[in-house]
Amino acid sequence: MRLLTHNMLSSNIKGVTNGFPLRIEVEKVVEKEVDLNMDFLRNMFAKIEWKALVEASRTMGYSELPDDAESSMLDSDEFLRKFHHALLELHLEEGALVCPETGRKFPVNKGIPNMLLHEDEV
């Protein structure tokens, strides 16, 4: 799972009012190089919760993202490269996502988070 997806996911447990962002517990991170697409990054930027991305990338061992970002920064190649790397090249391979409200853990195996809820959580 890439941080792009982490940035979109939220805990869906019944009664939880703010399930975002899920805290990341890292066991294993893998990096996979992919081509940078500027149009995609520009299109996504407005939808990204920046603080959550910064936090998540730090948890994954990448601390190059600035604390704050605004759309004018998309003109900088250096910024784009960092944004791209954090968003699309870091994969949580093994670990867990933790609901910020309840502490419920969603295990991540082979890069796939198991978001299935128990019956009493629906």
Place this chain on the structure above:
Amino acid sequence: MASRPELQAPPEIFYNDDEARKYTSSSRIIDIQAKLSERALELLALPDDGVPRLLLDIGCGSGLSGETLTDNGHQWIGLDISQSMLDIALEREAEGDLILGDMGQGLGLRPGVIDGAISISAVQWLCNADKSSHEPRIRLKAFFGSLYRCLARGARAVLQVYPENLAQRELILGFAMRAGFSGGVVVDYPHSTKKRKEYLVLTCGPPSLSSATPKGKGEDGESGSDEDSSDDEENQSVSVSDRHRPRKKQKLNKKVKGREWVLRKKEQMRRKGNAVPLDTKYTARKRKARF
């Protein structure tokens, strides 16, 4: 004729390792998934500006449908309830992110972030009550409500479905409308029992010019013919076990896989720590037919 898969077992049971395996071994299934996904993507009517979008594939399974999204340059997140199917997606090295989840529990995604959603032959599964705790209406409501919320305003969802009957289609469409979607059903080749395919084309937000339901293919009765008779009802075919298929066909499928495929598979097995014979010039070499 085999009965509908939906009536045989819950999806996470029906789509077990054996069933999932067909999604890499049957060129027919692969072909059908690709065609349905191409059409769904077309009906999604994304702006023609070359910008890659963030899309959702609901019931992404083996990642065949996702492959179409990737081939068209898009990023995607896939959700499926079957671990076996997702394992195949990993094997196929699907480029989207995969999530093990149940759409009937609602999609846990932030509001307004997704540019479009497709779903191929999956949503009709929601009409079944597979557990005593399952209430189809509640699950349909949770699914469509959460789908509506996570899509950007004006974004579309195109869901190819195999409803069991008219009532089921009305049920599904009804919950989509109640969630706030506008749109309707597009039927391709309505006059052909084999080629007929239904797509719910839903737009997030009130009806407008852009949410008008497009026309189906072959609506006027042309080309509902046998021009492509291999493309028969997938829902029947997936539930037919390999055992019942003509032998010749199975052999044909095997031939399609060349040396490259074998090498890739061997590499995957090695990575999993399995003992795999060395690659030599004999690997995947064609054998002479001996009688």
